[in-house]
Amino acid sequence: MEAIILAGGFARRLGPLGDIFPKPLLVVEGDTLISHLVDKLRAIGIEPIITVNKRFEHFFTEFPRVVVEKATREEEKPGALSGLANAISELGIDDDVIVLCADNYFSSDLREFVSSFTGETLVGIYYAGENPDLRPEEMATVRFDGCEKYPPHSRTFYIHDFKEKVSPPLSKYVGTGMYVLPRHTLPILKEYCAGGKRDAPGFFIQHLLERGEKVKGFLITGDWYDISHRSYVRIFREGEITERLEKMVCVSRQVEGFLLTLIILRSGGTMERKSDREELYFVLDGIGEVEVGERKQLIRSRDMMPIPAGVSVRISNRSEKDMLLIRVESLSESR
Known part of the structure; x- marks a missing residue:
């Protein structure tokens, strides 16, 4: 199994801070976002590949497996999903792939999440509930049997619908930027991205569901958040x-x-x-x-x-x- 961390964004949602350094370099809970993710993957025996853009590549020199995209500004970026597909093709990856978005923090380790993978596409899901810092209409939301209540009947479940940023949201359960893509979906990803710029990975999950692929959800416990939704980031964005x-x-x-x-x-x-x-x-x-x-x-x-x-x-x-x-x-x- 391989792992790819998507860190190629230009941090537009950081406002002026995004002109200085990338989001994965923000410190939360005593370490940078990117270091938290790398440490969690190393704890399960995987040295991750990190995709970054040309402008911010010098921030990631301490990591041994870095793929640098050619983009130096937002308009040149291929999109997160296309960047993922390009990295998989460039490295010749032919294996199951853990995919993590580098602007997310979660307190739990990855052992249970990865252990729940059974060969079908797996998505990390979190219950937003009434948390005012989490706005499901601005995030990917899911529908599954029992999604109208918390907790669900099981931490693993089949997803019936998955949508990026819809209002009203499908439920109070949101995507976390954590995925495991089975080996057999990689050619589908390559084909899906061949048509042009593809951004949020959640759109590929929608595509898989529309094709009739089975997609499982796994409930993430503990703390989770997208750094862009933290109150201080929102305040200083302006x-x-x-x-x-x-x-x-x-x-x-x-x-x-x-x-x-x-x-x-x-x-x-x-x-x-x-x-x-x-x-x-x-x-x-x-x-x-x-x-x-x-x-x-x-x-x-x-x-x-x-x-x-x-x-x-x-x-x-x-x-x-x-x-x-x-x-x-x-x-x-x-x-």
């Missing part, structure tokens, strides 16, 4: 880059009477600041050290730090991974 250094990037956006700034500190990066306004820092992810005046302390994910007006603050990333913070500053006149 922001602008206000500072860009080798070890630090800042994106700011004014919301009502507040200035919000997303700060990405690279490993070894430091931010120093003294404001005439009160500020509040919230650590989204990572571990670092903060100095406020003469006081030092360790800070980590979900910590908050109020900084009085006129007091110097120095934040340093002491870890090997990026550190993400949000700074909130009131724009009202200081008293």
Whole structure:
């Protein structure tokens, strides 16, 4: 069995951040999205192939199996599905293939998912329920026996219908960007993509169902999300880059009477600041050290730090991974 991670996008949904680095390099739960996926595949004995675009290829040099698409901008990209088909043809793959979309995070490992594969196309499915961060009408949704309730009668089930981004959605069960394509479907994929640019892999699942192919779903438990649906990504999508250094990037956006700034500190990066306004820092992810005046302390994910007006603050990333913070500053006149 082979595995291919689709990481060839141009991060348009990241807004200004997408001009700097690709989505798979965002840090969540202590590591980058791409590293989480690679580690989960290595845990089941598979070294994955990663498809990337020409513009961002230098971000992926640490990985041994990388296929570089020729695209340097969105208009040149063949589409995720076509990129997958091209990689399979280029490498001469003739085996079952795990396919993972690199903009997704899930907390569970891959053992149960892969173990449930029985030779039929397999799709990872998640129950969105009433989670406000997950909007089924913006995602792929499925219909299967028992999809009107949670939990389903079994974690594995046959999918009757699968649609990308329809309103109303087919159900509250959504696709997760996790697939296993059986060897016998690869020629079908090649034929399907021969007609031109093909993007979301979910459209190929629709195609298989329309052909009468059997497609199974597997219920993913634990946490799962598409990074584009995280609230901070949505907020700063409309922001602008206000500072860009080798070890630090800042994106700011004014919301009502507040200035919000997303700060990405690279490993070894430091931010120093003294404001005439009160500020509040919230650590989204990572571990670092903060100095406020003469006081030092360790800070980590979900910590908050109020900084009085006129007091110097120095934040340093002491870890090997990026550190993400949000700074909130009131724009009202200081008293």
